[in-house]
Amino acid sequence: MNWEWLSWKWFTPETFWEYQWENILFLYLIAAIPLLFVLRWLLNIPYLRPVEVAFTANRWQNQPIAYLRHIPSVLFGIFTALVLIAAARPQKVNQQIEQSAEGIDILLALDVSESMLYEDFTPNRLEAAKKVAQEFITGRRFDRIGLILFAGKAYSLSPLTTDYDMLRNFIDEINSTTLAETGTAIGDALALAINRMRESQAKSKIVVLLSDGDSNAGSLDPLVASQLCSAYGLKVYTILVGMEGKVPYGKDESGSPKYFDNTVDETTLRQIADNTEAKFFRASNNQTLSAVFRQIDKLEKTEIKEKRFQTTQDFYDHYLVWALIFFLCWMFSKSLFITNITKD
Numbered sequence: 001m002n003w004e005w006l007s008w009k010w011f012t013p014e015t016f017w018e019y020q021w022e023n024i025l026f027l028y029l030i031a032a033i034p035l036l037f038v039l040r041w042l043l044n045i046p047y048l049r050p051v052e053v054a055f056t057a058n059r060w061q062n063q064p065i066a067y068l069r070h071i072p073s074v075l076f077g078i079f080t081a082l083v084l085i086a087a088a089r090p091q092k093v094n095q096q097i098e099q100s101a102e103g104i105d106i107l108l109a110l111d112v113s114e115s116m117l118y119e120d121f122t123p124n125r126l127e128a129a130k131k132v133a134q135e136f137i138t139g140r141r142f143d144r145i146g147l148i149l150f151a152g153k154a155y156s157l158s159p160l161t162t163d164y165d166m167l168r169n170f171i172d173e174i175n176s177t178t179l180a181e182t183g184t185a186i187g188d189a190l191a192l193a194i195n196r197m198r199e200s201q202a203k204s205k206i207v208v209l210l211s212d213g214d215s216n217a218g219s220l221d222p223l224v225a226s227q228l229c230s231a232y233g234l235k236v237y238t239i240l241v242g243m244e245g246k247v248p249y250g251k252d253e254s255g256s257p258k259y260f261d262n263t264v265d266e267t268t269l270r271q272i273a274d275n276t277e278a279k280f281f282r283a284s285n286n287q288t289l290s291a292v293f294r295q296i297d298k299l300e301k302t303e304i305k306e307k308r309f310q311t312t313q314d315f316y317d318h319y320l321v322w323a324l325i326f327f328l329c330w331m332f333s334k335s336l337f338i339t340n341i342t343k344d
Helices: 014-016 025-047 064-087 126-139 166-171 186-197 222-231 266-275 285-297 318-335
Strands: 088-100 103-113 144-150 154-161 207-210 234-239 246-252 257-262 280-283 304-314
Touching: 025 064, 064 207, 064 222, 064 318, 103 126, 103 154, 126 207, 126 234, 144 166, 144 186, 144 207, 154 166, 154 186, 186 207, 186 234, 186 246, 186 266, 222 234, 222 266, 222 318, 234 266, 234 285, 266 318, 280 285
Parallel strands: 103 144, 103 207, 207 234, 234 280
Antiparallel strands: 088 304, 144 154, 246 257
C-alpha cells in the first residue's frame, strides 16, 4: 500500500503554490465554510430554549470542557474543506521542450593585416571587428561556426564548432601580430573557406568576410575564388570596413594623431558577394559595423523546431483520503458524550 498521502507536506503553503488548479473556484468556496457555521448558529437561535438547572454558585462557571462540543463541527468543517480542495483538482504539470534544428555552417574570415589597426573605428578597426564578431557568435544557436584569419596568408584559427565559448576566447587573443606576413590575401582566405566547407552537409553554408583593403597578396585571385565558392554552394557576405583617404593611426612625437592614406577596393568585394548570390556591406564606424552584422544575422537564421511534451499528475486523491478520515472522525464524535455537553 502506498502511504505517500500520509505526509503533512500536502498541506504546506509551498505545495499549494506549486499546484495548477483545474477548478480553482472550489478553493474560494472554502472561505465560506465559517460563514455557514455562523449562519447555522443564527438560524438556530429562535429554537434555543433555556433549561433551568439548579447549581451551586461555585459550580455555575464556564468550564473548559464545554468547548469540546465544537469538535464535531470542526471535524465536519475540515472534511468539507478537504472535499473542496479535491474538487479544485490540484495538479502538477511537467512540460518538456525538445528543440531541434538543421543548423547553418558559418565561417568568419577576418582581416588582421596592419591596416586593421587604423583608428577611424574605436579603438581601432580590428578591435571593433572582434567585438561585433563575438556578439554575432553569441546570437547564434545550433550553428557551427569557424574562424579564418588572413593577412599576407590565410590561416584557419578554428574549425567549424558549436563551442561558442572557445570561439570567443580565440577572438579575444587575436591581434595584428597573429600573422607575420604583410598584405591582404582575400583569395587565399576564400580558398581556405572552400576547403573547410567542402565536406559540409549543412543546408546553408556562408562565409562572412571582413576586410579593409585591396587584395594584394596570396596565390589565388579573389574573383576566381568567389566563383569556386559559388560552385561549392557557399555564399560570401563581404564587409568593407574603414574610410577611404587619410585615416588616423598612432601619434607623433608631439602627441598629435598621425594620418595615413587608406585605399579600398569596393568593386572586388562587391563582385565577390554578387558571384555567390550574397550581399556586400560598407561600414565606416562602429555603429554601422554592428548594424551590418545584425542584418546578416537576420538574413541567415536557423529554423528551430520545438516539440513540447506535457505530463499532468493529479493529487486530488490524497485529499480525498484525508477527507474520508475526517468524515469518519466526525461520525464517531457524533456518538460520543461531547455532543451532549450543556451549552453555556
